[in-house]
Amino acid sequence: MRQFLAVMADSLREARARKELWLVLLLASLPILLCASISFRREPMEKTLESLAGKINRLPRGPGRRGGGPRLDLHVAIKGIEPAGRGEEWPPEIRGGHVLDLAFTEPGQLAQLVDRFRDLVLGGGRAAPPAAPETRPPPTETEKDDFLKERFTTFGFNRVCVRPHPAGGERYLVGVRSDYVHEIRGAHSFSLLFGLFPEIPLLNVSVAEFTLRLERGLFEVFAGIVVMAVALLATSGFVPNLLQKGTLDLVLARPIGRTRLLLYKYAGGLWFVAVFTTYLILGAWLALGLRIGYWNPWFLLSIGTVIATFAVLYSVSVLAGVVTRSAGLAGMIALGVWGLSGLIVNLHQQLRLMLYGAELPQWLLSTLDVSYTVLPKTTHLALLSTYALSHSYLSPGMYTRTFGRELEHVDWTFSLGTTAAFTAVMLALAVWRFRRTDY
Amino acid sequence: MTQAGGAAIEAAALSKTYGRGRGAVAALANVSLRVVPGEIYGLLGRNGAGKTTLVKILLDIVRPTRGAAFIRGVTSRSAAARRTVGYLPEDHRFPEYQTGLDALAFYAALSGAPAAGDPARLRGLLDLVNLADAADRRIRGYSKGMKQRLGLAQALVHDPEILLLDEPTDGVDPVGRARIRELLVDLRSRGKTILLNSHLLSEVERVCDRVGIMEGGALVREGTLDALTRVRRAYSIETAPALDDAQLGELAGVVRGAARAGSGIEVCVGEDRGIDAVVDHLRARGVGIRSLAEKKISLEEVFLNAIDDNERGAA
Numbered sequence: 230m231r232q233f234l235a236v237m238a239d240s241l242r243e244a245r246a247r248k249e250l251w252l253v254l255l256l257a258s259l260p261i262l263l264c265a266s267i268s269f270r271r272e273p274m275e276k277t278l279e280s281l282a283g284k285i286n287r288l289p290r291g292p293g294r295r296g297g298g299p300r301l302d303l304h305v306a307i308k309g310i311e312p313a314g315r316g317e318e319w320p321p322e323i324r325g326g327h328v329l330d331l332a333f334t335e336p337g338q339l340a341q342l343v344d345r346f347r348d349l350v351l352g353g354g355r356a357a358p359p360a361a362p363e364t365r366p367p368p369t370e371t372e373k374d375d376f377l378k379e380r381f382t383t384f385g386f387n388r389v390c391v392r393p394h395p396a397g398g399e400r401y402l403v404g405v406r407s408d409y410v411h412e413i414r415g416a417h418s419f420s421l422l423f424g425l426f427p428e429i430p431l432l433n434v435s436v437a438e439f440t441l442r443l444e445r446g447l448f449e450v451f452a453g454i455v456v457m458a459v460a461l462l463a464t465s466g467f468v469p470n471l472l473q474k475g476t477l478d479l480v481l482a483r484p485i486g487r488t489r490l491l492l493y494k495y496a497g498g499l500w501f502v503a504v505f506t507t508y509l510i511l512g513a514w515l516a517l518g519l520r521i522g523y524w525n526p527w528f529l530l531s532i533g534t535v536i537a538t539f540a541v542l543y544s545v546s547v548l549a550g551v552v553t554r555s556a557g558l559a560g561m562i563a564l565g566v567w568g569l570s571g572l573i574v575n576l577h578q579q580l581r582l583m584l585y586g587a588e589l590p591q592w593l594l595s596t597l598d599v600s601y602t603v604l605p606k607t608t609h610l611a612l613l614s615t616y617a618l619s620h621s622y623l624s625p626g627m628y629t630r631t632f633g634r635e636l637e638h639v640d641w642t643f644s645l646g647t648t649a650a651f652t653a654v655m656l657a658l659a660v661w662r663f664r665r666t667d668y
Numbered sequence: 669m670t671q672a673g674g675a676a677i678e679a680a681a682l683s684k685t686y687g688r689g690r691g692a693v694a695a696l697a698n699v700s701l702r703v704v705p706g707e708i709y710g711l712l713g714r715n716g717a718g719k720t721t722l723v724k725i726l727l728d729i730v731r732p733t734r735g736a737a738f739i740r741g742v743t744s745r746s747a748a749a750r751r752t753v754g755y756l757p758e759d760h761r762f763p764e765y766q767t768g769l770d771a772l773a774f775y776a777a778l779s780g781a782p783a784a785g786d787p788a789r790l791r792g793l794l795d796l797v798n799l800a801d802a803a804d805r806r807i808r809g810y811s812k813g814m815k816q817r818l819g820l821a822q823a824l825v826h827d828p829e830i831l832l833l834d835e836p837t838d839g840v841d842p843v844g845r846a847r848i849r850e851l852l853v854d855l856r857s858r859g860k861t862i863l864l865n866s867h868l869l870s871e872v873e874r875v876c877d878r879v880g881i882m883e884g885g886a887l888v889r890e891g892t893l894d895a896l897t898r899v900r901r902a903y904s905i906e907t908a909p910a911l912d913d914a915q916l917g918e919l920a921g922v923v924r925g926a927a928r929a930g931s932g933i934e935v936c937v938g939e940d941r942g943i944d945a946v947v948d949h950l951r952a953r954g955v956g957i958r959s960l961a962e963k964k965i966s967l968e969e970v971f972l973n974a975i976d977d978n979e980r981g982a983a
């Protein structure tokens with residue numbers, strides 16, 4: 230235990246002594262400070278609803294489809310916006326919300342929208358081309374109600390109730406309420422630098438989506454790429470420095486086995502990265518939480534996934550360090566494996582499809598499959614964070630509504646299993662080599 | 669695996685060949701050696717003689733091709749054997765991000781001795797090697813001599829029973845050398861066992877109880893300083909009056925060899941009791957004997973002779 234703690238403390242000291250690290254830490258603190266300076270202001274609900282009503286024609290992309298074709302012109306008039314619960318008899322879940330009085334001013338407009346919607350969203354996955362418009366049955370009243378309901382649900386109201394206006398025609402009363410104010414699109418405007426920056430309305434975006442995208446960006450670009458690269462480079466010297474002639478003798482002369490020594494050194498790298506990552510991610514989380522008032526504990530899960538990803542790549546670095554005894558090579562090899570595995574894992578499916586028809590030798594395809602199986606799936610670890618983030622920020626089903634698609638499905642047992650096996654093999658090889666070498 | 673016999677350090681028929689095939693280097697050939705508790709054993713040898721290899725095998729830093737080594741009866745392959753050993757590697761290199769105090773604390777913790785990490789004790793140790801002022805400075809800024817002294821301190825950090833010192837006075841100025849010698853003698857008086865590697869004869873000569881001479885990977889001479897430097901059946905005699913050439917010639921007929929040396933003579937006799945005959949011969953001729961001593965040669969001569977013999981043997 231004493232030996233373990235000594236190696237941990239020494240690893241931190243070694244990493245701290247590198248000046249580049251401090252520069253990166255400083256640079257990394259800037260986005261955190263920027264996050265800390267964000268402020269949101271609620272817009273009046275009338276204004277929000279007015280702007281949302283103008284976006285009924287912005288139909289979402291259907292699954293498997295890109296873009297929604299040319300957008301239909303919208304002819305809609307807002308006859309009134311009132312708090313729900315007065316005058317009209319609304320079901321209890323709408324009470325406390327708002328009622329929007331909406332009239333489609335051009336005949337057939339709503340039917341056209343519903344038709345397009347059916348086409349894009351409901352029929353999007355169909356293989357057969359949609360039938361010609363004139364042969365299709367016109368939308369029923371229920372379908373029209375459902376369409377409006379769907380639209381406002383997507384806008385972030387989890388309680389929507391649509392009724393035809395007593396005056397008749399294509400005029401509707403839409404009762405809306407949301408339990409998740411932060412999910413309503415266009416309900417806020419935001420400002421940077423503690424309000425110094427001019428306010429910008431979040432037109433088609435909810436606070437939740439904004440924060441999600443921000444945290445995902447922070448995680449993917451920042452923790453996933455910048456932190457990882459810095460961590461790999463900062464720790465790449467740990468093992469080669471230890472193995473330097475004259476340095477290793479000092480350590481090997483102590484009553485500590487070589488297996489332990491190397492594994493402790495490995496843990497030392499993890500420990501350093503844990504501290505570094507926790508600082509950045511916890512910092513960003515605190516900053517966002519304090520400013521937005523929205524605390525998402527799932528964001529902290531990304532600390533775990535960053536450390537796990539690093540643990541995988543660092544095992545490569547340790548093995549390369551033991552074999553080459555060069556910090557530069559160890560760092561580069563680890564970065565290389567990272568890039569290669571990211572590429573192969575991401576492209577495996579696409580490549581198989583692309584190469585399907587081509588007359589390719591079997592060995593090429595086998596190589597691809599074997600590489601996919603053997604290489605660590607670091608991208609899947611990152612996806613784990615995205616998963617947690619998405620499902621924690623948005624109410625059930627909202628992710629698909631917002632992004633128009635489900636998150637990628639992953640066979641976690643296979644993915645995590647092969648990744649763990651890869652790491653174990655790297656470490657085992659490193660230990661084996663370290664144990665049998667004369668220094 | 670343990671070995672009986674109470675040796676502090678034991679090497680049993682160690683051989684080491686680095687590498688394989690055409691690039692192979694035979695660094696040790698069948699070296700056996702015992703160091704008993706409480707002695708300072710000096711290992712002399714030219715560069716490349718295999719001294720460092722031997723010490724590294726004792727610490728399991730290098731694995732022997734054949735043979736085995738034991739520290740206080742425990743096989744050197746076990747980490748536990750290193751509990752009571754302090755090691756000063758030649759050309760050691762401390763991580764530059766550590767301060768002197770950091771380094772000592774680190775090695776103390778690695779050695780697993782609970783009391784070793786006490787900061788006051790560590791500062792005391794730094795004071796002992798004259799580094800008290802530099803304790804909190806990064807090693808990057810240390811001079812070669814300072815690093816060497818820090819090396820000595822780290823070897824002592826867990827108060828080991830056995831010290832393996834590889835060229836301890838390398839790069840140290842004469843004053844520092846004298847201090848190190850004093851320290852070694854002091855450690856011996858406290859019952860520590862020391863194995864010292866050096867190519868500097870005078871160092872070894874001044875402090876070691878026993879000396880081993882290595883050449884070409886083999887231990888070619890071994891013994892106490894006294895035994896090594898004594899030349900068997902050779903004597904220096906001071907007479908009064910000094911012998912003239914005729915007397916010397918007459919004497920040469922009685923012994924193996926007789927020659928003038930300085931103010932006296934040196935004789936070489938054929939058997940252990942032969943010196944009695946020399947004394948009788950001189951007394952019978954009325955020559956007075958003022959002093960008679962076994963002839964000594966310097967360690968340097970012993971060393972050079974050993975190398976010569978070895979080369980002649982190899983040829």
Ligand SMILES: Nc1ncnc2c1ncn2[C@@H]1O[C@H](COP(=O)(O)OP(=O)(O)O)[C@@H](O)[C@H]1O
Nearest residue numbers: 686693695713714715716717718719720721722
């Ligand atoms: N790691 C190694 N790999 C190959 N040869 C080595 C290694 N270490 C030492 N040698 C060789 O072994 C021989 C003995 O070296 P060494 O034990 O360092 O001698 P000394 O300490 O007496 O100068 C030398 O010829 C040296 O070149």
Ligand SMILES: [Mg+2]
Nearest residue numbers: 719720758834
């Ligand atoms: Mg040497």
